[in-house]
Amino acid sequence: MEANRCLFCFDAPCAAACPTHIDVPRFIKKIATANVTGSARAILEANVLGLSCSRVCPVDVLCEGACVMHNVNREPIQIGRLQRHAMDHFYANGGRLPQGASNGKRVACVGAGPASLACAAELRRNGVAVTVYDKRPLAGGLNTYGVAQYKFTPDDSRREVEMIRRSGVEFVNGADVGTTLSFEEIESKFDAVFIGIGLGPTQPLGIPGEKLPGVLNALEFIASYKTAQPVALGRRVAVIGGGNTAIDAAVAARRLGAAEVSILYRRGEAQMSAFAFEYEQARREGVQFCFHARPEAFVQDGGAFRVVLPEGAAAVMADTVIIAIGQSKLIETLGAVRQIELHEGRIVVNPANGQTSNPKYFAGGDCVNGGREVVDAAAEGKRAAKGILAWLT
Ligand SMILES: Cc1cc2nc3c(=O)[nH]c(=O)nc-3n(C[C@H](O)[C@H](O)[C@H](O)COP(=O)(O)OP(=O)(O)OC[C@H]3O[C@@H](n4cnc5c(N)ncnc54)[C@H](O)[C@@H]3O)c2cc1C
Ligand code: SF4
Incomplete structure (x- = not known):
């Protein structure tokens, strides 16, 4: 059982690496002793968003990245997965938060x-x-x-x-x-x-053509996808940006059925602000990456767009463009x-x-x-x- 692998470190580096300082060894110990509700309470005491954090946290660079198991070349404890287990149990059993008596404020x-x-x-x-x-x-x-x-x-x-x-x-x-x-x-x-x-909202690029229909902003696109009203995408999608939002938009486009999805990023691979594991995930989902590609204009060409790149680089053709350069x-x-x-x-x-x-x-x-x-x-x-x-x- 994963919880039993934990060394329950004193001054645990995993807890120090968590911005909300969840007492990781404490909640894992409660799972190991079959007190899963107690484990969930220990998590929620530190971080009431224990459910979302157990699913969205970049654990590789936070708690799991700091786990002492790395020092002995072993796999870190799967803290995120254990937290998910405790949270799912708590929510499935109608868990409630404690309420304080009113103080009139x-x-x-x-x-x-x-x-x-x-x-x-x-x-x-x-x-x-x-x-x-x-x-x-x-x-x-x-x-x-x-x-x-x-x-x-x-x-x-x-x-x-x-x-x-x-x-x-x-x-x-x-x-x-x-x-x-x-x-x-x-x-x-x-x-x-x-x-x-x-x-x-997503920042504009400030280049010609970005107001054309078919040029979308990443946040609106992701929100429409998440609320089950996805906007129609073409076969070829070009996503502009190099951060996690660009990756999320590209992966969502693939999952919505776009055949060719490329991320166009103005700098090199090493400068991308996206997390390495998100980058790998996008590659696994078939997203193509095009580095040192800073669009200068989007030009309508029949039913598609020509994404014009600086002199010397061939234009990229796309049916839909998604801009994801930060909020x-x-x-x-x-x-x-x-x-x-x-x-x-x-x-x-x-x-x-x-x-x-x-x-x-x-x-x-x-x-x-x-x-x-x-x-x-x-x-x-x-x-x-x-x-x-x-x-x-
Ligand atoms: C595409 C995307 C993917 C992300 N993925 C991850 C991830 O995987 N993991 C992770 O940890 N973080 C992720 N993040 C970052 C994370 O979502 C944010 O850091 C976090 O949501 C910030 O919380 P917040 O409460 O400060 O702001 P927000 O979550 O932005 O909430 C602000 C709220 O304020 C409301 N609001 C704004 N103006 C007004 C107003 N004038 N009046 C009333 N209400 C207003 C908005 O409607 C919104 O509901 C992602 C961010 C983006 C954009
Ligand atoms: S650092 Fe790793 S082994 Fe130590 S308490 Fe945290 S999860 Fe357990």
Whole structure:
């Protein structure tokens, strides 16, 4: 049994490598002693998003990457798989989160992605009444609309949100804060506000032809695929970018049946920001890679596109183009918050407690760190909840 291979290290490096510091040896030991519910509780105590993290975390570069087994040339303990086992057991048995007695305080979380979910759950556990506002119809943020379908489905995301809702957190969807509902209005009704709005739409390339029909943006494409309304793709798909989103879009295009999918990346293989295991996965799924290929224009050619590359490189023909060069910052939305300091479009916070330059506002997740992983958003949301609790009392 995998759990019995663990050495239950003192000062375990796997736990130190986890941004939420899940006590890995403790939860594995509980599995080894057949206390799977206790194991799940140990995980959720540190990270309420234990379900999504067990499926979407890049464990190779986090907990499993730090496992001492590497030092003796053995396979690391499969921490992600063990966490999945504990979480699946907990959810299958209708597991619930503990609720704290009300302390009369009220906090709003803006955005219903991983950062706000972690913040809201921690506040609720400590007796705070929490309302989470999101502009989209479903809660969960990129866990619902962005993360690759083969890792985490919208239905998995819904289960995680429901567990938090059942702990007493209120969710208001379709509320675009800064547009349909002002920050002032929220501020006047709550004792503190947490901002977890993530990042904005895919950045434009700024080249001719990118507004033509058939040139898609990766986030919209992935969201449409995940919510079972996939946009029609041609036989040949060219994805522009070199990060994890480009890989996810390319893999999704293959799985939707596109015969030829190529990723065009402006730099070389070594500079790609995508994780090595994601890159390998895409190769296994038949995605082709074309390096040092920076498109200069998309030109309609019959029913297809010519992706024009710099002089000397032959143009690439595609029926559909997907742009995946990273997300923009939500500068306009954040500009509407009084006295909140931004740096290069990110919210500046006190790293100890997530508090912004306006003391009533706290923040965390992609809108603070510029775009990292679900587990970072979970850690920052919880950190801010602790900061809010300390500030309110
Ligand atoms: C395509 C893609 C794949 C990814 N894959 C992985 C992966 O495999 N593993 C991993 O760990 N991480 C992955 N990530 C990163 C991860 O999804 C993010 O780091 C994480 O979701 C950030 O959480 P967040 O709560 O900060 O923001 P988000 O998840 O972006 O949530 C922000 C929420 O705020 C809402 N919002 C925005 N503006 C407003 C407003 N004005 N009013 C109300 N609501 C608003 C949005 O609708 C959204 O629901 C991926 C990201 C992308 C783009
Ligand atoms: S480092 Fe590896 S062996 Fe040690 S506690 Fe963590 S998972 Fe177990």
